[in-house]
Amino acid sequence: MITYAFIGTDKNAGKTTAFNFVYQALLKQGAQEKSICLTATGIAGESGYRSPHLHKPGIVCYKGTYIITAAQHLNRWPGCYHILAELNAPSAAAPYLLCQMHSDLSLVLEGPNTKADMLKIKRVLAAHIPDATILIDGAVDRQFLAHPDLCDAFYFAVLLSDNPEQHRKANALLFPLTLSLCPPETAHTIFQMSTQQTSCLLFDENQTRVYQGTRPPFLDAGLTDMCLKYKKKECLLYLNGALSRSLFAFLSDFKYFTIVLDNFTLYQNIIADNRQQKFLPKLLLLHPVRIQRIFIRQDQSGPLSKKNDHLNIALPENIPISDIYRENIYAVNV
Amino acid sequence: MQLTFKAGIFPDSIQQDVDIQGFLALFDVNMPILPSKTLKPLSISRGRAHFKRLTAVMNKIVQGAIDLDTVISQSRKLPLLDPLLPFFKSQSLQPYHLFTIGRFIDELLILQHFEKKRTRTLKRHDNIHSIRNIIKRYTNKRYSTLRLSPKERALKDEIDFCAKLVHQQITTYEKHLYSETGLEMMYPFPRQISPADPRRKNIEKFSGVSVSEKDTLLQIDYHLPESIRSTATKQKTLQANFQRAMQKKMAAINQALYPYYTSFHKTYTQRRQRTFEYIILWVARNKNLTLPRIHDTFCCKFENARLPLRNQTRGWKHTPLDIELKYGASILYGANMTGKTTVLKTLFVHLTLIKAGLPVPAKSIELMFPNSIRFHLPSAGDPAKRTSAFTDELLFFSQPISEGDYILVDDMFHSTHPAAGDKLSQIFMAAFLAKRIFFLCTSHYTKALQMKGLQIYRMKDALEIPHEKPPSYTDLLQLTPYCVEKIDRDMLFKMAIDPQKPLRIALKFPLPDDIIQRIRSYLKE
Numbered sequence: 001m002i003t004y005a006f007i008g009t010d011k012n013a014g015k016t017t018a019f020n021f022v023y024q025a026l027l028k029q030g031a032q033e034k035s036i037c038l039t040a041t042g043i044a045g046e047s048g049y050r051s052p053h054l055h056k057p058g059i060v061c062y063k064g065t066y067i068i069t070a071a072q073h074l075n076r077w078p079g080c081y082h083i084l085a086e087l088n089a090p091s092a093a094a095p096y097l098l099c100q101m102h103s104d105l106s107l108v109l110e111g112p113n114t115k116a117d118m119l120k121i122k123r124v125l126a127a128h129i130p131d132a133t134i135l136i137d138g139a140v141d142r143q144f145l146a147h148p149d150l151c152d153a154f155y156f157a158v159l160l161s162d163n164p165e166q167h168r169k170a171n172a173l174l175f176p177l178t179l180s181l182c183p184p185e186t187a188h189t190i191f192q193m194s195t196q197q198t199s200c201l202l203f204d205e206n207q208t209r210v211y212q213g214t215r216p217p218f219l220d221a222g223l224t225d226m227c228l229k230y231k232k233k234e235c236l237l238y239l240n241g242a243l244s245r246s247l248f249a250f251l252s253d254f255k256y257f258t259i260v261l262d263n264f265t266l267y268q269n270i271i272a273d274n275r276q277q278k279f280l281p282k283l284l285l286l287h288p289v290r291i292q293r294i295f296i297r298q299d300q301s302g303p304l305s306k307k308n309d310h311l312n313i314a315l316p317e318n319i320p321i322s323d324i325y326r327e328n329i330y331a332v333n334v
Numbered sequence: 335m336q337l338t339f340k341a342g343i344f345p346d347s348i349q350q351d352v353d354i355q356g357f358l359a360l361f362d363v364n365m366p367i368l369p370s371k372t373l374k375p376l377s378i379s380r381g382r383a384h385f386k387r388l389t390a391v392m393n394k395i396v397q398g399a400i401d402l403d404t405v406i407s408q409s410r411k412l413p414l415l416d417p418l419l420p421f422f423k424s425q426s427l428q429p430y431h432l433f434t435i436g437r438f439i440d441e442l443l444i445l446q447h448f449e450k451k452r453t454r455t456l457k458r459h460d461n462i463h464s465i466r467n468i469i470k471r472y473t474n475k476r477y478s479t480l481r482l483s484p485k486e487r488a489l490k491d492e493i494d495f496c497a498k499l500v501h502q503q504i505t506t507y508e509k510h511l512y513s514e515t516g517l518e519m520m521y522p523f524p525r526q527i528s529p530a531d532p533r534r535k536n537i538e539k540f541s542g543v544s545v546s547e548k549d550t551l552l553q554i555d556y557h558l559p560e561s562i563r564s565t566a567t568k569q570k571t572l573q574a575n576f577q578r579a580m581q582k583k584m585a586a587i588n589q590a591l592y593p594y595y596t597s598f599h600k601t602y603t604q605r606r607q608r609t610f611e612y613i614i615l616w617v618a619r620n621k622n623l624t625l626p627r628i629h630d631t632f633c634c635k636f637e638n639a640r641l642p643l644r645n646q647t648r649g650w651k652h653t654p655l656d657i658e659l660k661y662g663a664s665i666l667y668g669a670n671m672t673g674k675t676t677v678l679k680t681l682f683v684h685l686t687l688i689k690a691g692l693p694v695p696a697k698s699i700e701l702m703f704p705n706s707i708r709f710h711l712p713s714a715g716d717p718a719k720r721t722s723a724f725t726d727e728l729l730f731f732s733q734p735i736s737e738g739d740y741i742l743v744d745d746m747f748h749s750t751h752p753a754a755g756d757k758l759s760q761i762f763m764a765a766f767l768a769k770r771i772f773f774l775c776t777s778h779y780t781k782a783l784q785m786k787g788l789q790i791y792r793m794k795d796a797l798e799i800p801h802e803k804p805p806s807y808t809d810l811l812q813l814t815p816y817c818v819e820k821i822d823r824d825m826l827f828k829m830a831i832d833p834q835k836p837l838r839i840a841l842k843f844p845l846p847d848d849i850i851q852r853i854r855s856y857l858k859e
Contacts, residue, residue, distance in 0.1 A: 017523065024520060063494065071430045078429040078580040079490060082479035086413065086434055095417070097430055102479070103490065104497040326526045326551075 001126055004292065005041075005136040005145040006155045009170045013159035014324065016044050018295040019137040020059060021324050022155060026133065027062065037098075037125060037132045039068035040109040041118070041145060044137035058106040059137070066129055068121065070110040071095050080105055084128050087121050096121065098128060109137060115144040122150070146265040146289075153290040160298045176264035177291065177319070182284040186260065190238050190286060199241040202226050205234045218244040232256060238286070242266050248279065255280035263287045293320045335613055336370040337361045343375070343686060347711050352683055357642040357695075360621050361613060367412040368609050373690040378738060381703040384611075384691045385628045392615055392625060404448050406616050409609050411441040415602055422595050425588035429480055432469050432587065436477030439466045442605065461597035468590045472583070480583065489576050496569035503562045507542060514540050517554065526551045614693060623693035627700045632661040634740075634772055638697035641680045653816035654696070655680045660789050663766040664774040666818065667783055668793025669835050673816040674776040675711070677793070678742045681774070682709040685740050705738030712745050723749035731762060737770045746775040746782075756781045763788060783826065790826055791818050 004022070008015035019038075026036060038061060061067050066084070074081060074097060081099040096111060112118045118136075125134065138145045145151050158170050181187075193201055193209055200223050202211035211226040217239050227237065231254055240262040243251075251257065259281045261267060267283075337358040344354050376384060394400045415438060418431045427435075439462050474481045482490060504521050512518055515536045519525055527534070529552055537554060538545050544557045558566075618625060638654040655677055668674050684694045685707045710730045715722040721729065727749050735741070746762075747755035759775070759782035766773040767787045774791075777783065783790065794817040837853050845853075 021520070021523065063497075071428065074430065075428045076577055078584060079480040079482050079486065079576070082475050083430060083433045084478070086430065086437075095430070095434075103494050104501075324520075324523050 001122075001130055001132055001134065002153075003122070003134040003136065003151045004153055004155060005138045005151040006157060007138045007145060007173075008157035008159070009173045010159045010166050012297070013157040014295055014297040015157040016059065016137055017297075017324060018155050018157045019044070019135060021295070023059075023135055031133065032064070035129075035132055037066035037068065037129060037134045038109060038137075039096075039111040039121075039134065040137040041111055041113055042138075043108060043110045059109055060104060060106045061101050061109075062104050063101050065101050066098065066132060067101060067107065067109060068096050068098050068111050068125075069107060071097050073108040073110060074099065077103075077105055077107075085124055087124055098124065111136070115147060115150060118145070118150055144265070146263050148263070148287050151290075153292045155292050156294045158294055158296045160296050172267075176261070176267040176285070177289050179261070179264065179267075179283055179285045181288055182258075182260045182286055186236065186284075187286055190260065194238070194240065199239070201236075201238040202230065203236040203238075204230055207236070210235075217241040218247040224250060227251070227254065227257075234258075236260065237281075238262070239266060251281055252279045257281040258284060260284045260286050264289045291319050293322055296321060296323050297325065298323060335361055335363050335365045335368045335610070338370070338372050339690065340372055340374050343373075343690075344683075345709070345711070347713075348679060348682065348709075351643060352679060353642045354683070357687075360623075361617050361692075363406070363613050363616070365410055365609060365613060366414050367409065368606055368613070369414065371610060373692070375686075375689045375706070376691050376703075378703050378705055381689065381691065382628050382630075385625060385688075385703075388611055388615060388625050389627075391611065392618075395615065395619070400449055402612065402616055402619065405445065405612055408441065408445045408448055409612060412445070412605065412609070413438050413441075419599060419602070422591065422598070425585075425592050427584070427588050427591065429473075429584070432473055432480075433477045436466065436469045436473065438602075439469075440476075442601075461594045462601060465591060465594050465598060468587070472587050480580065486576070486579050486583075489572060489579065493569060493572045493576060496565055496572060500562060500565050500569060503565060504558075507559065507562065511540065511542055515543075517543075519543075519554070519556075522556060524556070525554045527554065528552070614691070618693040622695070624696045624698060625693050626688050627698070628703050629700060630702070632702050632770060632772075634659040634661075634701040636681070636684065636696060636699055639680050639684050639699065640695040641676065641683060642695060652676075655818065657681070657791070657818050658820070659772050659774060661770050661772055662768070662787070662789065663763040664772075664789035664791060665763070665783055666774060666776045666791040666793065667778065668776075669795055669832075670839060672793035672795065672814055674793055675744050676816070677818055678709065678744050678774065678776065681740070682707060682742055702738060704740045705736050707740045707742075708733070709742045710744065712749060735769065735771060739771045741766075741771060741773045743773075743775040746777050746779075748778070752779070755779060760785055784823070786823070788823075790821050790823065792821050793817070794819055 006015045006019045006022075023036065023038065038059065044059060067081075068087065071086075080103040081101050083097050083099050085098045087096040087098060112121055122134075125132065136145060136151070146154065156173065158173065159166050160170060161167060182190075189203070189207065190201060193212070197214045198212060199215060200211070200213040200217045200220065201209060202223065204210050210230065211223060213220045213223050217223055218241070227235075227250075234256045236258050237251075238260045239247075243259070243261060243266050251259065261283065262285075264285055264287075339354070339358075344352075348354075391400065395402050413434050415434065418427065418434060421427045421431055422435075442462065469477055472481055473479065508519060508521065516533045517525065517527075517537055526548065527537075529547075529550070531537075531552070534552065537543060537552075542557055542559060544555045546553050546555070617623065635658040637656055639656075640654045641652060643652055653673070657677065666674055666677060684696065684699065685701075685704050687694050688699070688701070689704050689707055708730070710727060713723050713726045715724075715726055724747075727743075727747060730743075747758045749755070750758070756779035759777055759779050763773070763775070763782060763785060794815045834857060837857055840853055841850060
């Protein structure tokens with residue numbers, strides 16, 4: 001079972017468009033409908049919604065494809081699908097159904113909004129359709145999808161715009177993709193020392209663990225106290241909780257520190273505000289960012305290049321980039 | 335199954351050292367049909383019936399007539415139906431509800447087969463079979479999709495044909511577009527090209543797309559040929575007809591099922607209760623808990639009753655409780671730190687768990703099912719309610735008392751002047767002597783202790799503390815047996831109560847030097 005998630009920088013960044021595109025492209029490249037499963041975090045494919053400029057695309061689910069959606073979105077179509085399982089995620093208001101389509105239908109996909117619920121659903125899927133390729137249309141800010149337990153790889157939808165707010169969000173999402181991985185021996189130490197509950201680890205200059213926290217790091221007074229104590233030493237700080245605005249500001253002048261983020265989603269959007277502020281610690285990642293492709297939607301004219309200098313956006317190297325709406329220099333090969 | 339107590343049943347003062355949440359977590363068994371339950375006190379009749387049923391089923395389990403593990407495992411397959419029952423009642427069941435109900439009935443019938451030796455399941459369940467027959471009649475593939483009539487099938491085939499046709503027409507169209515313009519497009523995504531694109535002329539000539547200027551680019555949108563649009567329109571019309579037909583079918587299914595709603599609801603409710611009982615028995619068996627033996631007569635006997643403590647793992651010593659109470663008034667006395675309050679807490683916790691229908695950590699419990707359980711621990715009063723410790727206690731005793739109540743009071747009337755407290759204790763206990771209740775208090779008042787007719791209990795003492803070389807505080811804790819013994823009034827007079835012992839215990843604490851000196855001087859005198 002392979003899982004791909006679609007993450008976007010903003011509303012109308014083109015997540016669902018990219019989702020539809022990849023779904024259709026997979027079919028065109030010879031994938032069988034019955035080996036594809038579509039779902040979403042939050043709601044995707046609502047055709048009634050209109051943004052100021054764009055029609056929100058619906059999702060056409062073809063005959064044979066598996067889908068997971070909230071039961072109410074299928075009420076209008078009895079006889080056009082059959083149910084494989086009812087997925088009662090504990091925090092779900094309505095049950096989700098795993099179905100196989102009997103007809104081509106444009107449907108709203110609605111799936112679980114939490115990591116725990118999504119993991120539970122993946123376990124059910126593994127029992128029913130172990131060889132499927134799962135496409136998850138991720139809502140904005142559902143970056144829990146990036147966890148290695150949930151997704152094998154991602155498609156990013158990035159809105160490139162002159163609008164400062166959208167520009168800020170795009171930058172915030174793209175920046176952590178440029179971070180390097182921590183050395184293997186550091187990763188090994190972190191894996192050995194951490195448990196599922198670990199939210200942070202602090203190692204001194206001798207690689208001795210001096211602090212382990214289980215609270216969200218930005219709320220952990222014990223962590224900040226220990227950081228201050230070791231401020232002048234070459235320490236390694238592992239964070240498995242958000243590098244939030246306050247934590248970013250607190251750590252910004254810890255020049256001897258190396259900070260290892262568990263995964264790129266911990267570098268939160270909000271800290272993009274602080275990017276003007278110098279951040280002196282060295283920032284690394286524990287888990288690699290597994291991106292299949294970046295889909296960009298250009299809300300302004302101008303040539304597409306790896307360095308959009310006029311927008312001051314650094315698109316990461318070595319990651320394929322496509323604009324579905326434009327003929328571009330990069331071949332689209334999903 | 336996540337168990338919680340209704341708010342206010344366990345006072346905060348109890349929960350500080352008694353791990354109620356930890357005890358309830360023992361019942362945290364994955365059971366979709368019963369994800370959670372709020373425990374409430376059972377009435378005497380319901381409580382008696384509850385434990386009678388549990389004991390009967392436990393006997394069958396012990397005899398091998400029911401395999402509890404199999405029954406629990408099968409019960410886990412029963413889906414939760416609470417969300418769909420309102421739809422059933424209002425005749426608005428949806429297709430996925432039929433799937434859930436059908437699956438519930440299938441799994442229930444298997445479960446009933448496993449528990450067939452349980453007397454009450456021998457009742458016939460015609461409603462279940464009738465509902466299943468109706469659902470089977472209208473569905474296919476084990477209730478997972480609606481069964482279509484030939485007419486509906488023909489309509490659906492026509493829709494599918496249209497969808498396929500649209501798909502083919504679009505593919506042909508895209509190929510044609512590519513051959514005419516060199517533009518590779520994928521429906522429904524538009525394209526943007528440079529105005530200087532050499533293909534521009536051909537694209538503008540091609541009638542199947544519309545070209546417009548967007549900023550400094552040209553946007554190419556689909557302008558589908560009439561043939562594709564008419565097929566798509568036909569598909570939509572057919573889909574609307576199909577939806578109407580399916581709505582009619584669902585209305586007919588709801589109408590056919592509705593007469594069975596009440597009996598189905600009853601079956602489901604009973605099944606949830608039975609699942610709760612199975613979980614209780616399963617946990618009781620696996621975690622060494624005991625079902626109380628409920629008597630119709632006044633009795634209360636605890637053997638090896640353990641208190642689920644928060645700090646058990648830190649090497650705290652906890653001695654299980656053995657005690658037998660008679661109805662009327664009882665008093666428990668003993669030196670400080672011998673465990674009097676723990677006895678009351680153990681009784682309160684066990685009685686409250688039993689009142690809620692749960693098994694308890696004990697070797698055996700026999701009792702009359704409690705009418706109500708009340709426990710008073712000394713308080714510091716409540717400034718918000720403008721009550722003092724003494725008025726709190728008086729308010730506690732102001733509540734009406736009924737037959738079968740269990741009333742536990744720690745340090746009775748120690749909140750006031752000792753002489754008055756002693757007298758008040760005697761007055762209340764004299765009134766309780768003749769009542770058909772279980773009253774137990776702890777007290778240091780000697781006159782109250784000597785009242786006629788009282789049941790007297792004493793905490794066994796540590797070995798007499800030697801005057802010359804007294805043990806340390808930690809040794810003292812280890813030496814204390816924390817056991818209750820019942821004594822009669824004659825024995826009470828023979829047993830010397832050592833009034834100096836609390837002073838010697840006080841010497842074990844890091845009190846100021848001048849205080850220690852004064853205590854020592856007093857003891858020498």
